[in-house]
Amino acid sequence: MAGILVYALHDDEGNFNKNSLGAISEAAKLVGEIGGDAAALVVGDVSDEACAGLGKYGATKVYRAKSVPEGLAQPIVDAMEKVIKEQGFSYALFGGGLLGFEIGAGLTARLGAGVTMEVTSVKVQDGKLVAERPILQDSQVADVGYVGEPGIIIGRLNAFDAEETGGSAEVVDVDVELSEWSTKATMVKRGEQRGADVNIEDADILVGGGRGLGAAEHFKLCEELAEVMGGAVAATRAVVDAGWYPYAAQIGQTGKTVAPKLYLAAGISGAIQHKVGMQNSENILAINKDPNAPIFEFSDFGVVGDLHKILPKLTEAIKAKKGG
Amino acid sequence: MKICVLVKEVPDAAVQKRIDPSTMRLDRSGEKNLNPFDTHALEAAMQIKEGGAIPVDEIVAVTMGPESAVRALHKAVALGADRSVHLSDESLAGSDVCATGYALAKALEAEGPDLVLLGQQSDDGECYTIGAVVADHLKMPSLTQVINIEVADGKLRCERQAEYGYDTVEVELPAVISVGDAINEPRYPSLKAIMGAKKKPLDTKSAGDVGIEADRVGEAGSKTKVLALNPPPAKEAGEIIEDEDTNETVEKIVAWLDERKLI
């Protein structure tokens, strides 16, 4: 057995999900060390061009199951099972996202294989893959190895970066017989956008507001900044308690846990009840007028100053940069 | 219709969790509680029963765990389950996701449910997927992270948030559905229900009772192995500046954001 098969998720227009592209890049890197092919599995009627295009990220072959519907996990389990067994892949790799979890888990049962999820990094040890995954609310990282083959690796959201290394993949069509139960779930509506929900968990950029804002109306400063940056607004428990912002935006020990690319903390002290909800953000920028605020101990960039002066100017500057 | 609700006993959220370095397993000696997500699953089961669209004959709470797991079952029964099943066997200790999913599926097979509900994740395992593993063994359709369930024409109409937005999916019974915490607000058990919980039937089953093959469970039967535990990557102390000239400060911030491709 050799090689890694990556599931490549796409939307109804045939655009591939960036986490899937990241997983393909990761697979390409890894097969360089453990041998075999990095291949992708695509379901649905996706064009030859689009499939071949996955070669740019390092896939040498793309298996396409035209008749298998996209969007639900179980038919894809059937497809991946077939390809893995027939081609003898050693590992199945998924980029972060819901479907990857469901397909990977289904494959675990189907193949009697080991699975690790929320993987943040993959390394090679003695010619085998070892998955690193955080546990216990990110307080530790476990190195997980596999017994036998294949092994299933499900990445955490944004764990793998897509890298274009150039190339074109060979597209191979496969026929898949669906299991009886794979036909029992039908997609009625896919990918509906809902405006009213405050979804802060998926935002790449969050502007968090805390007591330092001073009053409920100052949340406007956060909203304006979030808007020009294409992000969402979050809040600490203290201000939600005070009625300045809705509970749905609350981050912390009681509230949501987030790990966006950027967390801009405005007027937030960084007490542990809030910290545990956002400490894994990739980049933390803090603005607070108290130089002793705990947030400065774990922020990547700290500004000691008055947010009422800084935020509006920052908003203007970013707007100008984006527009100009 | 028979609904089985998979529940799990997990360390209480307030207890500092730690791994026992000698066994590489979670130290479960502190306070334990019913996994909070499972209370949403129980509530979903109760709402389906009370909704009346499909007559529900019984709601059975099922758990796999050591002796102490009966407390989770008592809680589940206080929240509305009619009886409970405790799969308990030394051979199951140390089972990973693959082994656990298989064992639970065997226990459920013995019950023959029309619907299996469970919470989408547990506070300790953080795997988010056991429902999908169980469903494949049971040969049933499955969905995870469901935040709305409607019963119509003997089928379930489920909503869940996937990569591109909200999906609405119709699922035929029998099925396995994992629910997210946004699906409902679990009820509090009444004092009467709490006091009556111990009197409801509780069946204890061993691995052999439900036909579990010993070599597919436990540490020996698991297909993943924790090789090492490391502290999380240390965060380097960041830069701190003082705002003396706001224009200058803002320039520095923008440069920093730009460098990291955040704008």
Place this chain on the structure above:
Amino acid sequence: MPAVAPSEFPPPFDPAEVIGPPTDAPEDRIEVGVAIVGGGPAGLACANKLMQLLADEPELLEKLGEVPVAVIEKGKVPGAHLVSGANVDPSAMERLFPDLPPEEWPPVYQKVTKDATYFLTKSKAFPLKPPPPNFRKEGTYTLSVSKLGRFLAEKAEEAGVYILSETSATKLLVEDRIVKGVRSGDRGRGKEGEELANFEPGADVVAKATVLAEGTIGHLTYAAYDYFGMREGSDPQAWELGVKEIWEVPKPLDRVIHTLGWPLRWSPRYKESGGSFIYPMGEDKVCFGLVVGLDTTDATFSVHDALQLFKTHPFVKKIIEGGKRVGWGAKTIPSGGYWAMPKRFSVPGMLVAGDCAGMVNIAELAGVHYAMHAGMYAAEAIVETLKKDFESVNFENYDAKIRNSLIEKDLYRTRNMKQPLTRGLIFGGAMASAMVATKGAFPGGHWKVEDNAEIPVEIGSAGDKYPQPDNELTFNKLDSVFLSGNATRDDAPNHVRIQTRVPREVAQTWVSMCPAQVYEIPEDQLESGAPEVDVHVTASNCVQCGAITAKGGRLTLPEGGDGPLYQET
């Protein structure tokens, strides 16, 4: 600014709110034999003893029905809300479980063989020789009262007791001046008290006998005292606040230590009476805490922060060097002693036991074993009474048992030991020693216990000395609350009753006093220097220590299950 007393701003609370007849229809009421409010040492000793006695009384056991004994506990589990030192006299455990040797008591860390008392100055520690006899703890056992709660509950459940955790008792059911039981609290109310979607009302629990073992807060107990006039002739109760930390340490501690002096100020002007304890917990942990009377006059005095300061003393640093903080807790202790106990311990249908009945010998740092003994006396009295006449509600035999017990004897002997200390350490120390030396004969008379809230407070300078938290040795209050496992719902109703617009001195007293940062003065008002300020309450931080009740407010009960989840305090 002239000093002002918090008692001039009484909280919006009327004890009559929590007393009333059953309101559920008779068929909906939950019937139990004996209802015990409080899953602490008193309540659980009572529950265990009852089942032991009933094992020999099959007729009575049957009459008590399906649920002969029920313990109502507001914490997540019994033990979740228990905090103490503690070096416990073994007599109560030996009486309750004569076949269980102390080495096998799960909550015990070690038998105390060595103890020492020190007087601290800012930089030195002077051993007191001979050590003050009231601090001698040889022959007692160091244990965690939080673990004791879990252990006693386990034994009780094995014996057939129903432990109803996550359940608060919010009303004492009284009809025709007879106590009929208690009503459990509602769950699922929002911030304004509105019923949320998952609202579940409480239930009337009716019983042949109700034992109130609520601990230091005594929510229903103190209302009952008023209603039944059980405290006519008693001094007001007073409290001390204890804040405790548990540390993993590389070097084991070989002795039980008590300290007096620094960081508490000796002058009678400040009324900072109390001291610290440092106890080993087996080979790899120690616990220590500061216990101070709540009659302090400096509005900026904070026991939590004084404890942080305490840790910077070289004597203490040496003990915890290289260690890590792993636990934290805070709770008040009734300190009024003999004169502050109620004059009656029972009324028709009801008995009171433990801290809520003031059965604490603060001078000798003992309370746990008295609570357990009282619980056992209550059990004996109930069985005796109901056996003779199942319809009787007269438990005066309990009063007689308490009066003839070591609880009465020990508290009488130390009846005037604590009060002199509020007149300053030097005077108080001398008086206390005299009391011990004369076994209570001198000074005689009745030294009145002062109501903590009636003592005027003023803004002082205690707060200036507290260290900035460094998150290794010293910590801030929010971090401490986090460590207590406090997971109270954010949108829960506010259970703290205070007047929210008060003089600055009163507000500052509450802000500093509270170990959990429940009270805050809005920043702009802090800076403005206004004489009257608003007090903002973050009830979800509350660890239910009870200090606010001592100092002019009133702690009522949050929903069952809320509050800390202490593990080893």
